[in-house]
Amino acid sequence: MLTFIFKDLLLFWRNRKEILTVLVTPIILIVILSFAFTGVAGISSNPLELKLAIVNEDAEEAGINQFIADAERLEDQAAAQALIAYSSGVKPIAYLEQYLHSPELADWLTVYELSESEALQQLEKKKIDGWIKIPQGYTYDMLNAIMLGKEASAVSLPFVVAGNSMNVTAIEMMISEFFDQVNFQLGLQHSVGDMTAAETVALPKGGREALEGAEPFTMGQYFTLAMGALFSLFIASTVAEKTGTEKREEVIKRIIAADTRPMSYLMGKTCATFILVWLQFLFVVVVSHLLLGLFAGKPLSFWLGLLLMITIYALTVAGISAFYTSIALRSNNMDAVNGLFLLFTMALGILGGNFVPIYLFPEWLQQISEWTPNGLMLATVMEWIQLERVLSLGMPLVVLSLVGILFLLAGMLMYPKRGEA
């Protein structure tokens, strides 16, 4: 088997064009795609930077006063007094502004107070990610909804955006969490009769999942790992392509005639693929880091975890290569088979988020992405960059290993018997 491994590695080394393709091309693409996606669709190379405008058409005090005036006309004066006492402290717009201007959000959220026409203009110029309109009568309707359970049209706040983006999603989540929290607390206090606590509504601390110690990842990091993963898949199809060449040039016959064990040939290809993928991926990561400083300041544990992921991924791709090799040996039309390998690799690349950040995709597509080995690898490493939680590596590593084993077994089962190649 070692003879076959060495032969395949030597053949790969002799093909300078192939070496350039799998080593240099990913680096070029990393640089291009990182810059291309920075600033597009609200993605920044830096940690999140959100810009939100508030268009306030409501007069909060007037709304409260209107509600109080309505409450005073109630027959049950005791209830009316309680409502009046409670509602005078309920200031939904103030809560929202307090929340949006809070220190926790100040690092990455900038809030502007604009008129509607100004907000439209700024959105068009992409100076803001979106704007929220607080319609006239909002405070009055909110009080009616919370206190009296009345339905009203002005309770919802339109959120106007130019299009979907990570920033928009983040703002939506933030606002949604705010209202969930505030509505819940106000409603709870009202229902238990604690009318004194309106002013002490606890605001949520940010609209993102505020994870302890989470670091954001950059586009450079994303595409380094994406390109490493994608070009690893290309190596698998290249190795299988060489099988086709060996078959066409009848070298296979000589190998069979030498009474070599059939699995030696297949395992040679598999192991050679593992080595090539491992080296290629590592090269791409290290060179990108040296050129762009992508993982500066990361501890040794981070690098060890990354190395482990790359190793397991290389095993997965090696399994895929075994499968491809057996298909190539059984095929009578290598051109068609090579086309299929390329198509499959491109499909995996697209679905796995290797060309476009998967976070720009809808939720359902993001979930599909993690069903591809490259997509799962990418999602796991992104999480590793952010959290460096060892436990988070466990299940993905197991899944990737299983995928590799399954493909290898399929390759072994499909390996042609004498005369079938």
Added chain:
Amino acid sequence: MLEVFKLSKSYKGKRAVDEINLYLDEGDSVGLLGPNGAGKSTTISMISTLIKPTSGDIKFHGKSTVEAPAALRKVLGVVPQEIALYEELSAYENLKFFGKIYKVEKRLLEERIQDVLDLVGLKDRQKELVKTFSGGMKRRVNIAAALLHQPKILILDEPTVGIDPQSRTHILEMVRMMNERTGTTVLYTSHYMEEVEQLCKRVYIMDHGKIIAAGTKAELMSILSNEDKIQIQLDRPSASFVEAIKGLKHIHHVEANEENIDFIASKGSNILGLLVREAEKAGAELINYQMDTPSLEDVFLHLTGRTLRD
């Protein structure tokens, strides 16, 4: 040593090889002669244990190799028709790889590589990539790769196709030397009659998947013992003369070109006088009369009505 019994191979209902029998004794030099598409390569592939026959058996020292090919593979060297080498590797690297998969001992491998490179005359160019070699040189490396493990039986499947005469001569000489000096049993397939005549003591003639004749060269030639191959020249071409001799009783297979007229005549037919008279009638003069020694090509022509190159 090696016996083939009623060996057949069918592909999608079509018989490529149809119940052939042949044998190889130790030290034999046997030719398998036939035109393209006769089934020679398929036969070789089955004997080389590369493909399983549809029916029949192949025995090596009395033991079937169809289900258990390992014993035969250890002593068999195969030179395929195609250049079965890695073009991106050097001659040396190719031989090292094939030597290893043939399980040549490490301590002997280097010596063997140099020996076979010397034998094929490529020792000086062993570090160059195969893709830089001429066709003839590639074929020589192709042969060298089959010799590393010092096989007892060497099968060569049309090893001189498409190469220059110098390389061809070198290869034929090399094969003869191996057979005569080291006692290597040789099975040589070709559609070039001259090569088989030169190299082989016994010949099997194959056509349409069947062995149509077998024996030593002398035995095969005796098939034509009742015939003479004759070539004549007239002072000028004459179509009427050619038509006239075609009708003569003892003459057949007439082929005429601008310079010569070739035909087969029954032995002892004494046709010279007839030829002179027909030439005079046609207003021409017989200027040359030559009787050739029959060749295997003539034997094939006699048996099939076609030439080996048809």
